[in-house]
Amino acid sequence: MSRAGNRTGPTMHDVAAAAGVSQATVSLVLNDASGTRVSEETRHRVQESARRLGYRTNAHARVLRGGVAGMIGFVGDFVATAPFAGKIIEGAQARAWEAGLPLLTVNTGGDKELEESSLETMLSYKVAGVVYAGMYHRVLEVPEVLGEVPAVVLNSRDASGRLPSIAPDEELGGYTATRHLLDAGHRRIGMINIGTPDDVALPAAAGRRAGYLRALAEAGIAPDPQLLLDGDGEVPGGYANTLELMAADNPPTALFCANDRTAWGAYQALESLGLRVPEDVSVVGFDNQETLAPNLRPGLTTLELPFAEMGRRAVELVLAGDGPAGSRPAGPGRTELFECPLIERQSVAPPNPQRARYPHK
């Protein structure tokens, strides 16, 4: 399942989607920020979309006139300082602001004392609720004190099962990536993972691998252990693991790299072997990291982590949870899994019948 659905009126997100730009750009244009580098053409497109959708920038004037209206707390480990998860905060903040509440964020850097102190501060300020977010999808021990307010675990799962959690559907993502390569005609599909599948605290590694195996099984292909490497999620690891995969007796014609950094390493390794993407080897990544995936040459086909939607939904659940723990509409312990959409670019093509001519053979 499931994206957050029940919005009221057009949002900045809607204007951004209609204009084909980021929310940041919409905000820059509609607030007429000085010193910004938005082209006249983009500016016009945004204004036109806002007009057409009836988006009003002064939707919160009422709340502002009424004075301080509380806030929603957002406690993250590294999520707010990670180079790729900014959209999770953008999404959470956009939804909070639609309700007239600022989102106040603390980045704990994993420091448990800072986390405790920050939560005490937030609670003493009577926050409407707290979003507790992880930088990457894992199973977390959640602070006891979160039981005192509406709280949601975001991009991770509550180990105790007490709080509602929001996480990407990793298994479906791995399945979709592999299915896409199968549909292009590939039968020898390698996978470079971002960790070990037996690390229970890292559901992304286990889930993406399980999806890969399910897609192969559905296609009647027995997995080849030579083609499935654990990896480490970094560019140099992707490079080394790709060299290893391509040195197999019967090397793969396609690679599913379980994150975009690994895929970048794969591109570099394939290039060093004189192999072209996608003519010689197809590549699919995971994350749709905005600074990376569209800038690779050719652009990387990848799965998007739906951070903005997940962030929105987390705040939605906090806003809905006006009772004490246990009476929340979302239900404690429920995990909502968000589908990771496939973003198609230019890194996948049918298998190349000429591929025996690998230069290193």
Added chain:
Amino acid sequence: MSRAGNRTGPTMHDVAAAAGVSQATVSLVLNDASGTRVSEETRHRVQESARRLGYRTNAHARVLRGGVAGMIGFVGDFVATAPFAGKIIEGAQARAWEAGLPLLTVNTGGDKELEESSLETMLSYKVAGVVYAGMYHRVLEVPEVLGEVPAVVLNSRDASGRLPSIAPDEELGGYTATRHLLDAGHRRIGMINIGTPDDVALPAAAGRRAGYLRALAEAGIAPDPQLLLDGDGEVPGGYANTLELMAADNPPTALFCANDRTAWGAYQALESLGLRVPEDVSVVGFDNQETLAPNLRPGLTTLELPFAEMGRRAVELVLAGDGPAGSRPAGPGRTELFECPLIERQSVAPPNPQRARYPHK
């Protein structure tokens, strides 16, 4: 000038530097976070560095026992959701936490209403002060209400000159980059900027260009307008501008790209021309973007934006400013410029005497 100097006792930053790892890694290790992927070797190195420096993770126990101790507000436009500026928040937060105060962050996305509401909320909560940060270095109109508390403008400059500001020394950075290429023996040095130098709201473009011109002048080289392009700071722009520069009658032997994304585009363009970095063309970037510069092949020599130090210093100034506006030790309207250190990797070499053999000639 000038890094922040007067710290009290070893910080997490010091442990990270001593162990050669990120602050995030130090925090993960010292707080024994579960589900983390830190190697035993790294874990040992961090623990050893912490022990040797006498770093104590429970330095804030006193504050915790005393209950809530206030907070410092951090209002950013996009800085907290940008893919490269996380360290500015890490630095600010680390310094705030050393004083026992959580840093509460609001990302306004440039929304002026949200900014106003957030500041009202922060002030009603009696924050110790506010850091007002920009995603990239520009000249900002600062909200009036910031005059009511100790406030510092971070990674930008206050257009009114009322508040102390902290910004990178762009001119010195551009000079250092160009000087480094001159020192390697280059005389034909192209520059691809990140905007137009006459955009007064974008001091990074004007400053880096001025530094480039000063270094050339010092070396007795008249700037060639053919070798100086405005650019747009994006990867495709770097690609296109590099093709243009290399098509000049007397193409450059070295490129100063005014950000790392532009440099990545330059790498791609040079590769498409069959030219190697650094054997055929040397490249220097700007930003030291952590997901990018070390992952290019070869690793990119670049200037680092000292975000962590700048973030630390902003909080330092807020903490020092215990009087009303005007009596602050930092002095209103003062801008502290932070040097951008050169990070040497493998993208610079002496000019290649064989370079006449460009394949496209």
